[in-house]
Amino acid sequence: AQSVAQPEDQVNVAEGNPLTVKCTYSVSGNPYLFWYVQYPNRGLQFLLKYITGDNLVKGSYGFEAEFNKSQTSFHLKKPSALVSDSALYFCAVSSYGNNRLAFGKGNQVVVIP
């Protein structure tokens, strides 16, 4: 079975400050990890993914994530948050031969002007 934990319900950050959204995962075998963002009344937008290779992955809109195998984590980061980054962020995991995505419960990010 594969699962994702996003421990915080809401992340509050001041505009211009670094933003971190935490994600830990559990999967058999090597993980494939994804981050998606959901704006109100919209679908999920793909931000970035880790399949293999460099542990630091760069994605859309200035976001990046670091894969840490020993800590089974894949935290999402942005050096300087914008008010427009306020949204719901989902971490997801899958594995080789299993295309279904298992999502975390999501983190509401609120960037305060």
Place this chain on the structure above:
Amino acid sequence: DSGVTQTPKHLITATGQRVTLRCSPRSGDLSVYWYQQSLDQGLQFLIHYYNGEERAKGNILERFSAQQFPDLHSELNLSSLELGDSALYFCASSVANPGGFTDTQYFGPGTRLTVL
């Protein structure tokens, strides 16, 4: 815009009824996935089709069924609807060939189903 389209955007119906949700994948994508997003269950995988064939089932109720047609569009049929079926239903598509690496899934805007 992901390139995945879903219709209708909103659907309001009564308990016991049957509805059909439609999804058109991105051009060139052979895989279609259906997910349900609800407040209590979060985002749950329902079913995966690849090039017209069912490839994986998740937490999909027996009252729900899906299919993928030769033109690769997919339909999710929900019958004997209950209040608890009210949710946002997403379709996603990818190039991925089942049994290999998980390719990026691109999501449609969703269909919001309200059962009264």
